[in-house]
Amino acid sequence: MTDAAANSPRIDRLRAGLKKRYAREKRFRAYGLLAIAIAVGFLVLLLGRIVEQGHTAFYAHTVTVPVYMDPARIDRGYPQGTNFEQLVAEQQLARMGVQDDAAGTKATAMRGLFSSELKYLAADRVARQPGLIGQTVTIAAPASDDADLFFKGKVSRDTPADQRRLSDQQIQWLDQMKADGHVSAHFNSGLFTRGDSTEPELAGVLGAVIGSALMLLVTALIAIPLGVGAALYLEEFAPKGKLTDLIEVNINNLAAVPSIIYGLLGLALFINWMHLPRASPLVGGLVLALMALPTIIIATRSSLKAVPPSIREAALAMGASKTQTVFQHTLPLAMPGVMTGAIISMAHALGETAPLLLIGMVSFVPGLPHSLVEPTGALPSLVYIWENASERAFHERTAAAILVLLAFMIVMNAAAILLRRRFERRW
Structure with missing residues (x-):
């Protein structure tokens, strides 16, 4: 009994030491798990932010517009010299019942809703099929970068007019085009098939x-x-x-x-x-x-x-x-x-x-x-x-x-x- 009583404090100290050691091990594991959780959290936050900002670049919008290939304005020998953007803008305004002013500001505003690729698409089509001159042709015109951002919800109509590049009138036209069913979204293959460009909608990797x-x-x-x-x-x-x-x-x-x-x-x-x-x-x-x-x-x-x-x-x-x-x-x-x-x-x-x-x-x-x-x-x-x-x-x-x-x-x-x-x- 005397030996057991003498060893009891020592055993208690050993148990207390073991308890502290196990507690330290648990804390160390908890710190490790916390470090991993923080690292994974920052990684998910970074990738999530990149995906949130970049996923919209993988699709783009086009506007289906009927174009009358006016023989008086199209050069048969050199279709690339024709101002198809102006031609489409004027005809689109006429379909919407909008009267352009003498300075042509409304036609210019309408042109700003279409990508410059429109003229190349129209010119290439006329060059391949000259018989289309004098007929009405349906063309899927790529939207401009600002119009594309509006359709993607990244340009808000609630933003003050002086803080956005689209005017209230242009937004109204885009709403009307979308309501008429002329706007469609598609996979942006040009992002992977084109080189760099000064125009965002034409730029690729x-x-x-x-x-x-x-x-x-x-x-x-x-x-x-x-x-x-x-x-x-x-x-x-x-x-x-x-x-x-x-x-x-x-x-x-x-x-x-x-x-x-x-x-x-x-x-x-x-x-x-x-x-x-x-x-x-x-x-x-x-x-x-x-x-x-x-x-x-x-x-x-x-x-x-x-x-x-x-x-x-x-x-x-x-x-x-x-x-x-x-x-x-x-x-x-x-x-x-x-x-x-x-x-x-x-x-x-x-x-x-x-x-x-x-x-x-x-x-x-x-x-x-x-x-x-x-x-x-x-x-x-x-x-x-x-x-x-x-x-x-x-x-x-x-x-x-x-x-x-x-x-x-x-x-x-x-x-x-x-x-x-x-x-x-x-x-």
């Missing part, structure tokens, strides 16, 4: 997507062979010493250098010294290759280190040379990690903006690129340009371009994960 693809092609052709080769030499062939330690430290430091520094390097080296074409995929790819090299080297060296030494020893014991051991045994086993590192570095390069701005990919480039030396844009720089545009309709397209960029990055990262899970070996 195809030029930027092709530019980004060409840059990534140059980056992959340069960075992956050089990065893997450098990692192989440093890990398998280079003698261990102060020099290799210094190189390894500098490679790790280069991986942490801000991307804008690589842009300055590319501007000085490739444009000012080598005189390569400014804002071209070639220069962009070279700059991104410099930025991706440290990541590829580090990932490749880590993959090579993960291969058990017994593989090398067994190959050497069977009479294989050092080179045969590396290229026939070590590298194939490390290839899943190498491919994962390469894809992740490419995805990282795809989303970089600062280096591209410094080499000139911040200017307006219409059309689609056809070579590595033509000026072009890229998805990150296109997002920057559209977000700084004055037209409100560009802002929804900015969010849509971000979604396209995120989709590319998700696909590339998913490919890296699948490759690792498919080919990874556990030792």
